[in-house]
Amino acid sequence: MMVRVAYPNIFDELIEEFFTPALDVTPTVYPAIDILENDAATVVVAEVPGVKKEDVSLKYENNVLTISGERKPYEIPQDARILLNEMRVRKFTRSIEIPHDVDAEKITAEMNNGVLRVTLPKAEVARTRTIEIK
């Protein structure tokens, strides 16, 4: 089974990479994802640390799941002096094509410890089934 993942703004990233120091640990494709699968569902896991539940939106259309959101800046005292700033991602959006039909009504999502988990149950036609020999 193939999974297609969109890499948005490749060109912007190349420019950004050119100007950022080599030791930068900020990921260039954001958020980082894993795609897991079993007989019943496909699960998309995305790392979104520091993002509140209410600042994330999910859209599922034409077999494409789009995760978008915003990481709001944290409170920082006025007199603070910034010594290191690697957390640069603010707004993000990423689309993932799901390689099977999905029971769209039953898509669920949860957020825990900065990780978003979207469960996309396979539509009845896409499920693995055992065929009985008559």
Next chain:
Amino acid sequence: MTALVPYTPTALTRYEMNERVVPPVTDIYETADSFVVKLDLPGATKESIKLQVEPRKLVVQSSITADESMNLLYSEIGRKRYYREFNIGDGINVEGIHASFEDGVLTITLPKTDEMKAREIKIQ
């Protein structure tokens, strides 16, 4: 012998991947009375994070419990463990260091000792 259907690896479990050591993305700022270190540790839990203060060194590490029960179709996160250390100088009140964990972000506050705090000197 010729294979009828060529073998194509489609999915691998997390168990088959090598664990990587990843330095967490970090912000640090200084205020009049403390240093604040913020680290992105998505997937970690309050219990999995180990925070150690050694002489002149602050070590943050955490393992991640991966879901081994499903096939992995595509991976950027994979199996990993967080590790990062920071040098700390004198002037930190080690006893007063405290930390909190929210939405996958660890915030460590390192209070300055009284001698380190900025003081305004009055001109007489």
